[in-house]
Amino acid sequence: MDDQTRMLASMGGLGGLSQADVGDPDSVRKQQDIGDILQQIMAITDESLDEAQARCWPEEAPAQWTPQREGELGGSTAGCALPLNFQHRKHALNCHRMKPALFSVLCEIKEKTVLSIRGVQEEDPPDPQIMRLDNMLLAEGVSGPEKGGGSAAAAAAAAAAGGSPNDSSIEHSDYRAKLAQIRQIYHSELEKYEQACSEFTNHVMNLLREQSRTRPISPKEIERMVAIIHRKFSSIQMQLKQSTCEAVMILRSRFLDARRKRRNFNKQATEVLNEYFYSHLSNPYPSEEAKEELAKKCGITVSQVSNWFGNKRIRYKKNIGKFQEEANLYAVKTAVDAANVSAQASQANSPATPNSGGYPAPCYTPDGRL
DNA sequence: CGGTATGATTGTAT
DNA sequence: ATACAATCATACCG
Numbered sequence: 571m572d573d574q575t576r577m578l579a580s581m582g583g584l585g586g587l588s589q590a591d592v593g594d595p596d597s598v599r600k601q602q603d604i605g606d607i608l609q610q611i612m613a614i615t616d617e618s619l620d621e622a623q624a625r626c627w628p629e630e631a632p633a634q635w636t637p638q639r640e641g642e643l644g645g646s647t648a649g650c651a652l653p654l655n656f657q658h659r660k661h662a663l664n665c666h667r668m669k670p671a672l673f674s675v676l677c678e679i680k681e682k683t684v685l686s687i688r689g690v691q692e693e694d695p696p697d698p699q700i701m702r703l704d705n706m707l708l709a710e711g712v713s714g715p716e717k718g719g720g721s722a723a724a725a726a727a728a729a730a731a732g733g734s735p736n737d738s739s740i741e742h743s744d745y746r747a748k749l750a751q752i753r754q755i756y757h758s759e760l761e762k763y764e765q766a767c768s769e770f771t772n773h774v775m776n777l778l779r780e781q782s783r784t785r786p787i788s789p790k791e792i793e794r795m796v797a798i799i800h801r802k803f804s805s806i807q808m809q810l811k812q813s814t815c816e817a818v819m820i821l822r823s824r825f826l827d828a829r830r831k832r833r834n835f836n837k838q839a840t841e842v843l844n845e846y847f848y849s850h851l852s853n854p855y856p857s858e859e860a861k862e863e864l865a866k867k868c869g870i871t872v873s874q875v876s877n878w879f880g881n882k883r884i885r886y887k888k889n890i891g892k893f894q895e896e897a898n899l900y901a902v903k904t905a906v907d908a909a910n911v912s913a914q915a916s917q918a919n920s921p922a923t924p925n926s927g928g929y930p931a932p933c934y935t936p937d938g939r940l
Numbered sequence: 941c942g943g944t945a946t947g948a949t950t951g952t953a954t
Numbered sequence: 955a956t957a958c959a960a961t962c963a964t965a966c967c968g
Contacts (some may be wrong), residue, residue: 759965831964832946832947832948832963833964834945834946834947835946855957866957874948875958877947877948880949880956880957881946881947884957884959884960885945887958888959941960941963941968942967943968944966944967944968945965945966946963946964946965947962947963948962948963949960950959950960950961950962951958951961951962952957952959952960953956953957953958954955954957
């Protein structure tokens, strides 16, 4: 009680605001006291904005040739008399021995009210949308670790495998270049966002910390503010990720949809494949190893071999007649090869085609005609 | 230019 | 996961 009155007195001395009527009941008076103090604080907080503004004014104003009368404006040569006045009041408030207690009470009250208003939506789980985007960017190699030599190595490998610099490898490198471009843009934008975010966060935190000396701001509140800022920025980042994903998709559909740029396999490759097919007509299902072997021989991928056999089987079955000529041709071919291998020349039996399975064998004569 | 050949993709069943 | 069937989209050829 004593303290309070003393504080009031001192505040009153400062601002001349203490018009507390002495006749009131105690509780009411207490409330009013607190109200007054709050007003004081508010006033100082508000004014400190002006003060800050005042401080921003360049001091290059030539020294005033007519020094102002001290009594009137608080006495200062620095153009504006307000700052000192405020400094003084602020200092007095800060140094008041009731200040810490009052401050903590204010913080507590504020904590309660603020928390009850919008407290319970903490720690939202990671957005599934953003996770999806992240996964995709990672899968496309946009957001993952920089695989510096990766593209070069891949291109080299493709060139080596292809033997000749075919179109596909050229297109592949083109695709890679475009992807790298997207990747670069993505990363620079992301970096920009992150920098802006941290800068802004720092700025706000400093501001709040600065203000927390005159205004009840708990560390928790600052944390919350930071979280809000981060949420905002991450939503911006999501837009970036989304548009990057779109760009990658467009690129993919343009460059990697092989149907658009279908190339027939070269003659030798088809020959190898057909040879295998017709010499295994009873069971034209190459094993994984066989597929790999064929792929290597033909300079195509294993899945291309699989595609070829899939297409071949279905088309052969659908119209055996159409393929008979071809079948005979390759049958003879293998027969000749076999004959060449075995020293016993063309004293021909039927060639080594053990036809016993599901695919009807073409009928042919040893000389290769129907 | 139109028809066919052909490699790739998609959907479905096993 | 693999095979099959249907389909797509391009390549190729007369």
